[in-house]
Amino acid sequence: MKVAFIFPAFVSEYIGNEVQILNALSNTFQENLKKASVTSGVDFEQFHLENTAFTKDELRVQIISYIFSCSLSNELIARGIKPDILSGYSMGLYAALYTGGVITFEEGIHLIDHAYKVSKSAIEGVDAGMGSIIGLTSEEIDEMIHTHQLEAEIANTNSIHSHLVTGRFEAVSSLLDISRDAGALHVSLLHVSTPYHASLLKDTSKPFNEFIAKQIELRKSNYPILSSIDQRIVAFPDDIQKELTDNLSKRINWMASFNKMLQLGVAQFIECGAGKSLQQISRFQAGDFKVYPMNKVEQLFR
Amino acid sequence: MTKLNDTIKAEVREVVYEFFAEECEVDIDEITDDSKIIADLGGDSLMFLALIEIFTKKYDQEIDLKTIGKYSIKHPVETIGELIEMQLQIIEHGNNIIKLD
Numbered sequence: 175m176k177v178a179f180i181f182p183a184f185v186s187e188y189i190g191n192e193v194q195i196l197n198a199l200s201n202t203f204q205e206n207l208k209k210a211s212v213t214s215g216v217d218f219e220q221f222h223l224e225n226t227a228f229t230k231d232e233l234r235v236q237i238i239s240y241i242f243s244c245s246l247s248n249e250l251i252a253r254g255i256k257p258d259i260l261s262g263y264s265m266g267l268y269a270a271l272y273t274g275g276v277i278t279f280e281e282g283i284h285l286i287d288h289a290y291k292v293s294k295s296a297i298e299g300v301d302a303g304m305g306s307i308i309g310l311t312s313e314e315i316d317e318m319i320h321t322h323q324l325e326a327e328i329a330n331t332n333s334i335h336s337h338l339v340t341g342r343f344e345a346v347s348s349l350l351d352i353s354r355d356a357g358a359l360h361v362s363l364l365h366v367s368t369p370y371h372a373s374l375l376k377d378t379s380k381p382f383n384e385f386i387a388k389q390i391e392l393r394k395s396n397y398p399i400l401s402s403i404d405q406r407i408v409a410f411p412d413d414i415q416k417e418l419t420d421n422l423s424k425r426i427n428w429m430a431s432f433n434k435m436l437q438l439g440v441a442q443f444i445e446c447g448a449g450k451s452l453q454q455i456s457r458f459q460a461g462d463f464k465v466y467p468m469n470k471v472e473q474l475f476r
Numbered sequence: 477m478t479k480l481n482d483t484i485k486a487e488v489r490e491v492v493y494e495f496f497a498e499e500c501e502v503d504i505d506e507i508t509d510d511s512k513i514i515a516d517l518g519g520d521s522l523m524f525l526a527l528i529e530i531f532t533k534k535y536d537q538e539i540d541l542k543t544i545g546k547y548s549i550k551h552p553v554e555t556i557g558e559l560i561e562m563q564l565q566i567i568e569h570g571n572n573i574i575k576l577d
Contacts, residue, residue, distance in 0.1 A: 308521050309541045335525060335541060354549070357542025359528075360521030454499075457526045 178440040179247055179257040179273060179397075180465075181266030182447040184232075185239045186365070188223055189469050192448040196245050196468075200252075203245040206279065210241055213283040232366060233290045236265055240282055242448040243269030246468055250444060255474055259407075259440060261400040261431050263452060264330065264370060265289075267421050273446070274395035276414055281390050288385045289422060292378045293368045301343040302369040304329060305350045308336050309359030315339065318352050329371035330426045333458035338364070340372040375423040382419050402426040405434040428455065436461045444471060477570045478535050485564060491530065492560050499523055509557030517556075524553070527563065535567050543574040 196203035210218040214237060221228045221238055228234045243266065250256075251273070262270035268282045277285065307315060312328055315337060319326055326341030326349045339349055350361040369375060386392070392411035399408045401417055403424050408417050435443070436459065443465040445452045450467035466474060478484065497504035500517040513519040525541075532539050544566060553559045565573050 308525055309545045314542075336522060354545075357540075357545035359525055359541060359545045359548065362521075454520070454522055457522070458529070 176258040181262040181269040183264035185448040247273040303343040304364040340369040
């Protein structure tokens with residue numbers, strides 16, 4: 175039976191006891207908070223679930239999500255649970271790269287920070303956003319975007335009837351309204367002002383590439399990494415660099431990634447991160463598999 | 477479309493209760509028809525979609541999700557009891573649910 179480590183992006187909903195779970199396993203999480211503080215200049219040791227400085231700020235949310243993910247994957251591997259494949263959902267890519275030994279923990283923080291800065295720079299003066307549409311197909315959403323000539327696009331397909339959309343804020347907002355009227359079961363704006371996986375961020379490629387080339391020493395991955403953009407396996411530095419830059423501005427398809435992992439024989443998915451968003455999305459996948467979010471991984475240690 | 481009977485009503489209730497107990501990691505005895513899906517159980521809209529898929533498979537229905545979306549604008553669901561009622565309407569009326577007041 176093959177095992178996949180899957181890494182969530184931004185944590186928006188915590189289970190509630192993630193810190194206690196990690197602290198009970200070892201002091202890795204606390205050490206990673208310290209390392210992140212030194213690397214970023216932000217005191218991550220002040221993190222707790224009620225501290226909105228870490229649960230509302232977009233960049234800090236990304237970094238704290240990365241810390242949770244890296245800490246858990248460390249624990250799993252240290253206890254002999256090794257992945258056959260890694261895959262990061264959206265910005266979960268950074269933790270996948272860390273787990274594969276492609277980057278150091280600190281390099282991951284630098285990558286997240288720089289990706290955020292080049293993304294903000296690329297949309298300077300542009301009011302952008304992301305939203306969620308449940309109950310419509312990608313074809314139905316694309317048709318509405320085309321018909322109403324909206325500067326919005328699908329950022330990610332979670333399942334046949336669940337998508338994230340991105341683009342200019344006004345366009346995303348209109349698309350959500352139109353989708354609701356068309357019969358979507360649920361639409362919502364996300365607390366994200368950066369239009370990840372959107373063509374609005376295409377100008378990030380050059381500066382992000384230059385940053386990676388100068389500042390980050392990408393290594394060959396110890397485990398195959400599945401691209402959430404085109405579902406190819408990436409393992410070597412050149413491919414990984416392309417994945418990193420494309421990940422900011424290209425549409426991803428988590429449903430296809432999950433299906434690909436099932437085709438490759440994965441039956442056990444371990445959600446390396448806080449929350450259980452990837453387990454929830456996996457409800458819509460057919461197949462004989464099990465997803466373990468953080469509060470269930472203890473079952474694997476027995 | 478399926479004619480409702482007591483067996484189907486009991487099945488739907490059982491599936492909904494068991495679904496939310498498992499997904500929300502809540503003791504099934506703590507769930508009542510008045511439990512608010514989001515506020516009390518921590519549920520989400522993806523769960524609603526998952527349940528629709530479970531019941532369309534179980535009762536071999538072909539449902540256009542958009543008809544349910546339009547229906548739910550007029551009949552928003554907040555509690556477990558309301559959700560069970562809507563699922564029964566879907567099972568009974570299929571895509572014709574949109575024609576109901």
